[in-house]
Amino acid sequence: MSAWIIPDGQDVLTYRAFVYRITLPDGRFYVGKKNVYRTSGGKIVAESNWRDYWSSSKEVKALATSVGYANCQREILQLVESMGKAGLAETRWLIAQDAMLDPLCLNGNIEGKYQRKVVQGWSDDARCERYMRDTTKQRQAAGLLD
Numbered sequence: 001m002s003a004w005i006i007p008d009g010q011d012v013l014t015y016r017a018f019v020y021r022i023t024l025p026d027g028r029f030y031v032g033k034k035n036v037y038r039t040s041g042g043k044i045v046a047e048s049n050w051r052d053y054w055s056s057s058k059e060v061k062a063l064a065t066s067v068g069y070a071n072c073q074r075e076i077l078q079l080v081e082s083m084g085k086a087g088l089a090e091t092r093w094l095i096a097q098d099a100m101l102d103p104l105c106l107n108g109n110i111e112g113k114y115q116r117k118v119v120q121g122w123s124d125d126a127r128c129e130r131y132m133r134d135t136t137k138q139r140q141a142a143g144l145l146d
Contacts, residue, residue, distance in 0.1 A: 002069050002070055002071075002072050002073060002074050003074070004020075004051070004074045004075070004076055005073065005074065005075040005076065006076050007076060007078075007079065010076075010079055012036055012050070012076065012079060013036065013047070013139070013144075014132065014135065014136070015036055015079040015080060015081060015132075015135070016035065016036055016037065016080065016081055016082050016083060016086075016131065016135055017033060017034060017035050017036060017079075017080050017081075017082060017083045017085070017086035018033065018034055018036065018050075018076045018077070018078060018079045018080065018086065019031065019032070019033050019076070019077045019078045019080070019086055019089045019090045019093060020032055020033070020034060020074060020075060020076050020077060021073075021074075021075045021077055022054065022055055022060060022064065022072060022073070022074050022075075023072065023073040023075070024063055024064070024067055024071075024072055025067055025071045025072065026067075027104050028063070028104045028105075028106050029099075029104060029105060029106060030055055030057055030060045030105075030106040030107055031077070031090060031093055031094055031099060031105075031107055032055055032056065032057070032090065032107075033083070033086035033087060033089070033090045034048070034050050034053055034086075035048050035050070035083055035086075036048055036050055037135075037138075037139070037142075037144075043138055043141070043142075044135070044138035044139055044141070044142045044144065045142055046142060046144070047144060054069070054074075057106065057107075057108075059106060059108075060106055063106075077089075077093060078093075081122075081128050081131035081132055081135070082122075082131055084122075085122050088122070091110055091111075094107060094110050095110065
């Protein structure tokens with residue numbers, strides 16, 4: 001199985017979500033987002049299946065299976081404090097790269113709905129720091145910290 005390429009010096013487990021890119025040997029690619037933790041009632045209860053994750057796209061999973069997982073590349077593009085922020089980051093990445101016009105892009109659509117006040121709040125460093133502290137506290141409460 002292909003291991004994730006993680007940005008240097010980053011610890012995935014300190015974040016809530018990430019944006020990723022899966023690239024097939026022929027150059028076709030898919031961009032998505034993934035939760036790092038499973039939650040219940042907004043609280044972390046366990047680590048998600050992110051380590052073994054190969055997209056929610058049936059097409060991407062089938063293609064990765066057919067060419068062999070070891071021949072594909074899984075890369076974390078951006079680690080973020082919330083799944084909402086991951087959704088916006090995924091959309092921005094796809095639009096900035098004109099991915100939907102790229103014949104190698106396997107994404108079928110770009111969708112998202114964002115509230116201005118929430119998006120503007122993501123640029124607030126203090127708010128992001130609170131998210132990170134809350135994530136650490138919830139990981140500890142769920143027994144996921146050493």
